[in-house]
Amino acid sequence: MATAGVTKDQLARCKDGFCSDPKYKLAQNAIVNHDPLEILLEQDTIQKTNHCYNHKVPEVKPVTNQKNSGRCWIFACLNAMRIPFMKLHNLEEFEFSQNYLFFWDKVERSLFFLHAYAETARNGEEPDGRLLNFLLTGPVDDGGQFDMLINIVEKYGVIPKKCFPEAHNAEATRRMNVMLRCKLREYALRLRLLIKDGRSEQDVQSEIDRAMTEIYRIIVICLGSPPEMITWEYHDKTKAYRKVGPVSPKDFYENYVKSVYNISDKVCIVNDPRPGHHYGKLYTVDYLNNMHGGKKCLYVNQPSKTLKEYALKSIKNDEPVWFGCDVGKACSWKHGINDMDLYNYELVFGVPMFAMTKAERLEYCESMMTHAMLITGVGTENGSDGEEVMCKWRVENSWGDDKGDKGYLMMTDKWFDEFVYEVTIDKKYLAPEVLAVLDQEPIVLPAWDPMGALA
Structure with a gap:
């Protein structure tokens, strides 16, 4: 019976290779505890x-500072957006609300996952297949792509950070994400069983609606309730007082941001x-x-x-x-x-x-x-x-x-x-x-x- 694993000859060659040059021993001495x-x-x-x-x-x-979150794609976009915006409004310091876009991304991405999973069930994909294994691994991750930002900004707009500040669960997303992943996988199972049993599209949609009610509840408890209308008050570089609003977040983007960052x-x-x-x-x-x-x-x-x-x-x-x-x-x-x-x-x-x-x-x-x-x-x-x-x-x-x-x-x-x-x-x-x-x-x-x- 052949020797399992690394053979004695292979091991001897590895050891000889290490001992062939004293610099490797020096490297070991330097690195083993550093x-x-x-x-x-x-x-x-x-x-x-x-x-x-x-x-x-x-x-x-x-x-x-995105802190303990995977929101770099949101931060990078809003950092780009604020440069011409600050110039237009003559501002000394400014941030857009990263938490605001993050909130709506979590909501929309949850719905996207549920519809995607229902679609794969209708197409006969098996739970142990590569596609469903991939989808279930990260149903609602923090990260994203730029075109996803276009989706969120065009639909929900943007707002100053003062109008919807950071939440603890935006800066440290792990606990919230664990809950969301757990529930979304549970809902995915329910949808698959409904479709497997031949239930109507109305029944499937009702299950998605029920799931989204619970998902929204988790997100809004963790991140806060995003405002439907905002009033932004600020002082510009000349110390002059300015006021914008009341205005919806989408109109704020359309009327005050889009002209300098579309x-x-x-x-x-x-x-x-x-x-x-x-x-x-x-x-x-x-x-x-x-x-x-x-x-x-x-x-x-x-x-x-x-x-x-x-x-x-x-x-x-x-x-x-x-x-x-x-x-x-x-x-x-x-x-x-x-x-x-x-x-x-x-x-x-x-x-x-x-x-x-x-x-x-x-x-x-x-x-x-x-x-x-x-x-x-x-x-x-x-x-x-x-x-x-x-x-x-x-x-x-x-x-x-x-x-x-x-x-x-x-x-x-x-x-x-x-x-x-x-x-x-x-x-x-x-x-x-x-x-x-x-x-x-x-x-x-x-x-x-x-x-x-x-x-």
Whole structure:
């Protein structure tokens, strides 16, 4: 009978490999009781990093903090929206209510899940199949995609944070999410049994309505009751008193925000270099949405170079750029740096850490979009041919002002190529051939595709 597991010969070769160079013993002595990244950190990279940029959007206060929640996609959008809004209203400091959009996303996403699950039951999907397993794993997660923001903002509008402040369960979402997941899975079972028993569509809809009454109750108890009408009183930079309202949240967006930030004019441009995922094509992901009957999440696939060119155009016009990336790779949150040369794995462990291509990382579950932030600046140099070459990017995060450069990160251009997957660009900057892609019938990727990852 063959020896199970690692053989003695294999183990001997592993031990010989470790003992072959005394630097590995030194590395062991240094790392065994410490965070490896503290030892791997390249001081040369830290020393050459500076947070100065020749193209930068005017920065505003305060630096936001999503705390213990997955709401980065909401924070990044509202941080982009507030910059032109604050300029228009001559404000010193301002935040939109993140809790307000979060509330309505939870409500709408719950309804979307129930309808999606009923649809899969009608289609004969089995509970142990890959699709239903995926849907049941995260029926109402915190994260999202930009087109989901369009759904919520266009329907419910936006309001100042003073009119609907943060709730504890918005800043620490775990307890609420556990309850919502538990109940939604229970309702999914009930819907499946109704459909399996051949009950009428009216019976199915009645069950969905009953479920939503209970779901809404949980959400409103945890997050508070969003206002139907608001009155916003404030002082501008000149200390003059101003008042807006009473007005509905939707009218507040339509009348006071949309003229400087029309969310529906933003287009999601992605970089998906996997074989068969062609540039110049329109993509969507099955069951990726937060609103039943709402706008689909649509992606125009383009080379990374194109994403950067459009981002540069936006920044030069003082318009920040919402973007999605795999933030944890080659990142120091303490120093506020995203740089491929930040950690020297090869020196310490004798192996490179980023040997795969971007496409290979997507294919082998090594990378996907995990976080959304805001590009607010670009550092460029003149290339040998006289063209402007992008070197680094200024990034506004939503983790408070005690991380990085008072809440901002520096992202190198090389890191952008490897780990940025999506940017949202206003239509006015896009070439006609890129806009024309939106007229295509989208290619539908499976629900579990990495391009459907939620920031």
